[in-house]
Amino acid sequence: MDHTFPEIKKYFGFGCMRLPMKDGEVDLDQMIQMTDLFLQNGFNYFDTAHGYLDGKSELALRDALTSRHKREDYILTDKLTDPYFHSEEDIRPFFENQLKWCGVDYFDFYLMHAQGAVNYEKFKRCRAYETAFELKKEGKIRHVGISFHDKAEVLDRILTDYPEIEIVQIQFNYLDYDDPSVESRKVYEVARKHHKPMLVMEPVKGGSLVNLPEEAQKIYDDLNHKNGTPHSNASYAIRFAAGFDGIRVVLSGMSTLAQMQDNIAYMKDFKPLSEAEQAAVRGVTKVFDSLEMIPCTACHYCVEENHCPKQIRIPDMFACFNKKKVFHDWNMDYYYGNVLTMEDHSKASDCIGCGGCERVCPQHLKIRELLKDVAGEFEKSAES
Numbered sequence: 001m002d003h004t005f006p007e008i009k010k011y012f013g014f015g016c017m018r019l020p021m022k023d024g025e026v027d028l029d030q031m032i033q034m035t036d037l038f039l040q041n042g043f044n045y046f047d048t049a050h051g052y053l054d055g056k057s058e059l060a061l062r063d064a065l066t067s068r069h070k071r072e073d074y075i076l077t078d079k080l081t082d083p084y085f086h087s088e089e090d091i092r093p094f095f096e097n098q099l100k101w102c103g104v105d106y107f108d109f110y111l112m113h114a115q116g117a118v119n120y121e122k123f124k125r126c127r128a129y130e131t132a133f134e135l136k137k138e139g140k141i142r143h144v145g146i147s148f149h150d151k152a153e154v155l156d157r158i159l160t161d162y163p164e165i166e167i168v169q170i171q172f173n174y175l176d177y178d179d180p181s182v183e184s185r186k187v188y189e190v191a192r193k194h195h196k197p198m199l200v201m202e203p204v205k206g207g208s209l210v211n212l213p214e215e216a217q218k219i220y221d222d223l224n225h226k227n228g229t230p231h232s233n234a235s236y237a238i239r240f241a242a243g244f245d246g247i248r249v250v251l252s253g254m255s256t257l258a259q260m261q262d263n264i265a266y267m268k269d270f271k272p273l274s275e276a277e278q279a280a281v282r283g284v285t286k287v288f289d290s291l292e293m294i295p296c297t298a299c300h301y302c303v304e305e306n307h308c309p310k311q312i313r314i315p316d317m318f319a320c321f322n323k324k325k326v327f328h329d330w331n332m333d334y335y336y337g338n339v340l341t342m343e344d345h346s347k348a349s350d351c352i353g354c355g356g357c358e359r360v361c362p363q364h365l366k367i368r369e370l371l372k373d374v375a376g377e378f379e380k381s382a383e384s
Contacts, residue, residue: 008075009109011242011249012267013045015201017299018253019060026053026060034260035064039073041264045249047199049079049113050098051304062103063066079113079147080128082360083305088127090340095135110141111169114301114362116150120158129162143167147201149362152186159194167248169199171297171362173239174245174281175209175288176202181295181364188244197248200241204252206297209237209284213326216287223280234259235266236273240281243272250320259302290324294318294370295363302357302367310346314367317348317374324377336378346376 020027020034046065048057058078065074078098080085085091099105110132112123121130133142148155168191173307191198204210206301208230210233212220217233224230234252242250250267273281296318301307303314317340322334341347348371355369 006071007044008249009042010042010267011247011270011326012043012238012263013047013199013249013251014043015251015253016046016048016057018255019053019057019136020257021053021256026056026064028060030257031060031064032068033153033257034254035068037257037260037264039069043264043267044073045075045077045251046104047077047201047251049081050094050101051081051085051113051291052300054304055101058101062101066103071104075108077109077111078102079111080108080123080132081113082122085126085128088131090127091131092124092135095131099136099140106140106142108142109167110143111144111167112146114360115146115154115158116362117149117154117331118155118359124161129165129338133164145169145199147185147199150364152183152190155187155190156193157192159196160162163194165196167199168196169201169251171201171202172198172200172244173205173209173237174285175205175295177285179224179295188246192246196246196269198246200247200250202297203241203250204234204237205295206299208288208293208295208322210234212284213287213291214368219280219283219287221255224274227276232262234262236277236281236284239270239273239277242267242270252308260344293322293326294365294373296322296365297363299325299362301360301362306362307356309354310350310352311344312346312348312351312371313340314371316340318370321377328332333378347379348372349379 030317046061048061050058071323084094112128129319132141132144136144145165146158147169149171170187170191171182172184172188176184177315178185178279188198212233220233220236238250238252241247252263254263296315298315298319300315310315320332320336320340351368351371353368355368361367
């Protein structure tokens with residue numbers, strides 16, 4: 001692995017898009033336990049954005065981390081996200097608010113968020129990159145980078161336009177490695193070509209590589225039995241990503257103390273996958289390739305900031321669909337009809353086709369068409 005940023009102590013980061021929750025709020029007591037345990041074990045990289053948990057992620061980091069620990073003991077990354085600015089003049093006030101929300105005087109890393117062909121043009125038009133470079137000169141940002149969700153050719157264009165970019169955050173996991181819709185491998189190769197160290201997001205693909213279909217689970221169970229040392233499903237996914245040259249940090253969104261403890265156990269003294277483990281990963285990938293799952297990572301961008309005027313719970317519906325298709329969980333019919341479509345939330349068939357969800361989807365899913373599949377699966381069942 002590269003050591004471009006020596007202040008990052010280890011190769012594992014605390015991704016704060018998913019946090020412990022209680023009654024709709026961040027469970028601060030558990031968050032404090034997780035934060036302290038993370039630091040005590042020698043890790044120091046934290047990642048957030050204002051859109052995570054509707055702004056609650058930044059505030060939770062202030063309460064659990066920045067108000068309780070010395071500034072030199074942690075690395076904090078925040079991001080400039082599309083919905084929160086409409087002109088160059090909007091960027092600095094928003095940035096200053098982010099510093100206040102997080103309780104810091106500077107960010108170690110500040111990323112242009114979820115860059116892709118469409119929103120990149122807005123970032124250029126509003127001189128977002130130039131503003132970030134100016135903030136770096138002023139000492140309010142230590143390193144400027146991007147988080148990226150698009151095809152490799154788009155990343156190549158951005159890094160060519162802005163060679164000053166210091167680091168790239170990419171979606172990278174064994175399921176997406178050769179997926180033509182995500183192009184993880186090709187994106188990784190472009191970043192290497194431009195000599196940029198990388199941060200990894202979605203190493204377990206929103207939990208899809210933790211909760212496995214029975215046939216895939218058997219592959220890991222057999223390997224664990226053979227080795228005599230059980231490893232979690234998450235460990236195979238995170239260690240897969242961390243084993244590539246140029247990967248500086250692999251982020252994990254942890255929502256329980258138990259998940260934190262598990263991740264620390266195998267990342268404190270990181271070891272790349274063995275040949276047998278790599279073969280198992282390839283076997284699990286083949287199982288997934290044979291299934292018809294919706295590759296949603298549950299980032300919830302599609303339902304935040306009023307992107308869905310009908311209040312359709314899109315990620316939850318996709319998860320419901322996958323569980324029924326892959327795990328044959330017939331309780332999902334009840335869950336769809338009695339939980340997901342209750343109160344102010346609409347059915348999948350209520351989609352008006354506005355496309356707001358698709359414009360912000362990092363996975364570039366054809367959500368409008370997929371909602372028709374969901375409606376066909378669950379609403380037909382409800383009528384019969």
